[in-house]
Amino acid sequence: MSQKTGSTYNQDAKKAIDSPTLQKNLHNLYERFGKGAMQVWEELEDQGMRDRVKESRMRTLAHLDIVLAELAENVRKRGGKVYFAQSGQDAIDYTIDVARKNKVRKVVKGKSMISMEIEIDQALAADGIEVIETDLGEYIIQLADDRPSHIIAPCIHMDRNDIGQLFTEKLGIEPTTDPEKLTMVARKELRQELLTADMGITGCNLACAETGQISIVSNEGNIRMVTTMPRVHVALMGMERVTATMDEHRETIQLLTMGAALQKLSTYVSFTGGPRGKDDPDGPEEFHLVIIDNGRSKILEDSDFRESLACIRCGACLNICPVYGKIGGHAYNSTYPGPIGAVITPLLDGINKHADLCKGETLCGACLDVCPVRNDLPRMLSALRYKLAYGDNHWNVRQHNVAESYVYAAWQRAISHSSAYRRMIKTVRLLQKPFIGKNRMIQRMTGLAAGWTDSRDLPPIAKRTFAEIWDEKYAKPQQQTQEIREEKTDD
Amino acid sequence: MTSDLSFLNNIRTALKLPQGAERTKNMFPALFAKPDKSKILEKIANRSQDEKALLVDQFKANCVTLKTVLHVAETAKEVEDITVEIIRTKEPEFSYNRHIIQHNHPDISGMQLWKRFNRESVTVHTTFPGDPEITEKTIAAYIGITVPRISIAESGTLVQFTTPGCPRSTSLVPSIHIALIRGEDLVADLEEAYALIEEINPGESFVFISGPSKTADIEAHLVHGAHGPKEVHIILLKEVEKIPEAAAESQLANIAEEEACQEGTTKENADTVKEGTAGLEDPAEKMN
Numbered sequence: 132m133s134q135k136t137g138s139t140y141n142q143d144a145k146k147a148i149d150s151p152t153l154q155k156n157l158h159n160l161y162e163r164f165g166k167g168a169m170q171v172w173e174e175l176e177d178q179g180m181r182d183r184v185k186e187s188r189m190r191t192l193a194h195l196d197i198v199l200a201e202l203a204e205n206v207r208k209r210g211g212k213v214y215f216a217q218s219g220q221d222a223i224d225y226t227i228d229v230a231r232k233n234k235v236r237k238v239v240k241g242k243s244m245i246s247m248e249i250e251i252d253q254a255l256a257a258d259g260i261e262v263i264e265t266d267l268g269e270y271i272i273q274l275a276d277d278r279p280s281h282i283i284a285p286c287i288h289m290d291r292n293d294i295g296q297l298f299t300e301k302l303g304i305e306p307t308t309d310p311e312k313l314t315m316v317a318r319k320e321l322r323q324e325l326l327t328a329d330m331g332i333t334g335c336n337l338a339c340a341e342t343g344q345i346s347i348v349s350n351e352g353n354i355r356m357v358t359t360m361p362r363v364h365v366a367l368m369g370m371e372r373v374t375a376t377m378d379e380h381r382e383t384i385q386l387l388t389m390g391a392a393l394q395k396l397s398t399y400v401s402f403t404g405g406p407r408g409k410d411d412p413d414g415p416e417e418f419h420l421v422i423i424d425n426g427r428s429k430i431l432e433d434s435d436f437r438e439s440l441a442c443i444r445c446g447a448c449l450n451i452c453p454v455y456g457k458i459g460g461h462a463y464n465s466t467y468p469g470p471i472g473a474v475i476t477p478l479l480d481g482i483n484k485h486a487d488l489c490k491g492e493t494l495c496g497a498c499l500d501v502c503p504v505r506n507d508l509p510r511m512l513s514a515l516r517y518k519l520a521y522g523d524n525h526w527n528v529r530q531h532n533v534a535e536s537y538v539y540a541a542w543q544r545a546i547s548h549s550s551a552y553r554r555m556i557k558t559v560r561l562l563q564k565p566f567i568g569k570n571r572m573i574q575r576m577t578g579l580a581a582g583w584t585d586s587r588d589l590p591p592i593a594k595r596t597f598a599e600i601w602d603e604k605y606a607k608p609q610q611q612t613q614e615i616r617e618e619k620t621d622d
Numbered sequence: 623m624t625s626d627l628s629f630l631n632n633i634r635t636a637l638k639l640p641q642g643a644e645r646t647k648n649m650f651p652a653l654f655a656k657p658d659k660s661k662i663l664e665k666i667a668n669r670s671q672d673e674k675a676l677l678v679d680q681f682k683a684n685c686v687t688l689k690t691v692l693h694v695a696e697t698a699k700e701v702e703d704i705t706v707e708i709i710r711t712k713e714p715e716f717s718y719n720r721h722i723i724q725h726n727h728p729d730i731s732g733m734q735l736w737k738r739f740n741r742e743s744v745t746v747h748t749t750f751p752g753d754p755e756i757t758e759k760t761i762a763a764y765i766g767i768t769v770p771r772i773s774i775a776e777s778g779t780l781v782q783f784t785t786p787g788c789p790r791s792t793s794l795v796p797s798i799h800i801a802l803i804r805g806e807d808l809v810a811d812l813e814e815a816y817a818l819i820e821e822i823n824p825g826e827s828f829v830f831i832s833g834p835s836k837t838a839d840i841e842a843h844l845v846h847g848a849h850g851p852k853e854v855h856i857i858l859l860k861e862v863e864k865i866p867e868a869a870a871e872s873q874l875a876n877i878a879e880e881e882a883c884q885e886g887t888t889k890e891n892a893d894t895v896k897e898g899t900a901g902l903e904d905p906a907e908k909m910n
């Protein structure tokens with residue numbers, strides 16, 4: 132079990148399991164979108180599509196320098212500005228600079244995971260700029276001063292009562308728990324903000340290099356507002372979120388909307404790649420595309436993990452994951468929760484720091500099955516665990532738990548020698564006696580082993596093992612004694 | 623500040639390429655290779671009436687799922703009547719004034735809506751290029767009317783390109799979006815739509831619209847009208863019916879005329895101005 136790393140994984144997981152609202156919502160999410168996505172893949176007419184997209188994602192990654200250069204060139208041709216940001220801080224500095232030059236007082240944001248990854252909101256606020264999230268879920272989270280717990284459905288941990296109460300408190304509305312009414316309240320509030328903001332900040336779902344555009348999907352329409360009404364649009368883009376051609380874009384975006392919400396297409400797919408045209412009455416006067424590395428090139432470099440950059444952030448792996456389905460998003464304590472988060476959060480932000488994440492997943496393989504681009508997250512989780520078990524210089528990983536590694540080394544020795552194993556069984560059989568409870572199960576262990584019995588009972592080692600019974604009944608007469616048999620097998 | 627070069631060089635290092643070797647796309651022609659789209663375009667152009675009818679059915683079914691209201695019209699006159707009916711029966715959401723905004727497109731201006739409403743308190747704005755008040759008018763409008771260039775049967779999607787006379791906000795900011803489409807602009811799937819888009823090569827901005835704005839952020843409960851239009855009405859003009867030549871020509875005259883009557887028009891005097899110009903032409907005659 133987890134060492135004391137100052138991580139709140141265990142507590143947060145426990146909190147989540149104790150919350151009936153969250154458990155209900157997570158269960159619905161799994162039933163509808165987790166299972167639903169599996170069904171979509173089964174029924175997909177074109178069964179080659181997922182492999183094709185994966186192939187094109189990997190090809191793009193292998194030529195990322197060329198594809199990004201092409202993207203930048205084509206955006207610039209239209210008068211858009213492109214900035215390559217090595218770190219999150221670079222991206223923040225650039226964006227603040229743009230905001231200052233344009234005397235920006237109010238920023239409206241379209242849901243963007245990368246903006247959370249680089250923590251730009253705090254920096255903008257520190258500069259005296261008002262930042263308003265416009266995706267309904269994110270808006271609710273912002274009002275509640277909370278953290279999102281799902282990459283597509285940020286406030287899945289709240290129910291209509293929580294949200295109604297929040298709106299009454301913060302917006303002074305008549306108490307209501309009707310989702311329709313609550314949505315209309317937010318629609319009205321946010322419309323004002325959207326129509327009066329100076330700058331819009333969005334992420335980028337998928338850019339297309341050959342046309343020099345970014346595309347963003349949304350169902351609410353806030354993205355369109357954010358990219359249309361304010362004077363300035365800044366799009367923050369993780370450097371891997373790009374396709375070379377429109378053909379690749381078409382298939383990839385389809386997988387994204389199918390995986391995310393079982394939709395053939397989301398309500399809106401906006402393509403944009405520059406400031407408004409000379410005679411266009413609306414659209415931003417300035418368009419800035421910020422292409423962000425922030426640790427991604429290190430992932431790109433490692434052939435074990437490059438595949439994780441093929442991710443299109445559909446969230447399907449969260450919806451199907453039995454671990455996420457119980458502990459929810461907050462326990463991951465990261466911008467990216469769920470199986471994909473358990474892989475990329477340690478890679479982006481420190482493997483030791485996020486050791487609990489890679490150890491918490493079960494490696495059941497559901498995420499691999501549901502992933503539109505078949506990202507082998509279980510394999511990558513194992514690779515991360517390997518690094519934690521043995522340490523890794525390149526990734527700066529110190530051995531996670533030295534005591535544990537000794538225990539396992541001893542265990543390995545014991546189970547690969549049958550005489551040693553049998554001796555161990557005998558010893559443990561004696562040692563376990565005081566721990567066997569009334570129900571004939573081991574209910575509590577001590578020391579390092581305590582975690583095993585925290586939430587379950589273990590069956591004790593049987594009085595006689597199967598092998599012992601077998602030997603007694605069927606062993607050849609000449610092999611009467613245990614000792615002889617052991618000598619024979621122990622070579 | 624990082625430069626392009628150091629950023630891209632860093633990627634090259636990560637890809638374990640020899641230092642200083644800048645790669646260009648010409649060295650990897652396969653990366654941006656364009657498969658031949660002529661077959662797809664041919665298919666779109668040569669669809670039989672039966673196939674077209676099937677597409678319409680598919681489009682219809684998807685509109686139902688998406689909660690888009692689809693009206694099928696046989697004639698241009700019918701398109702006009704349906705439009706007028708929607709405008710008459712719907713109430714503004716954010717104010718008491720009945721403003722509508724329409725794209726500067728011949729299929730819309732041909733309807734001469736401002737004439738149809740010359741005795742009602744409905745103000746019709748057109749997004750003429752160069753009008754500095756378009757944003758204001760759009761925000762004031764409860765209905766926006768556009769003519770999406772492509773529609774997609776497989777997903778019930780409209781493809782709306784941005785041009786100076788057809789700005790982005792018209793299909794976005796008003797509470798109701800009315801889209802006038804023609805049967806011949808209906809394609810089967812996304813693949814066909816992309817082929818056309820690449821063929822047409824629109825500007826930097828376009829959008830796919832599939833149904834009204836929606837959200838399910840509160841307990842996964844579906845609500846329509848989060849930030850964009852609450853209602854989308856598509857009026858599909860069924861037959862391959864081109865606007866008669868003569869009408870198309872006189873539309874230019876209309877546009878000028880409309881411009882004259884609407885420029886600087888405020889709510890107070892809009893009705894009188896419109897009344898003054900009404901009856902110059904009979905709109906119904908024009909379209910048929």
Ligand code: SF4
Pocket residue numbers: 390441442443444445446447448449471498501502503504505506
């Ligand atoms: S890893 Fe796959 S399933 Fe998970 S978010 Fe990324 S693309 Fe979706």
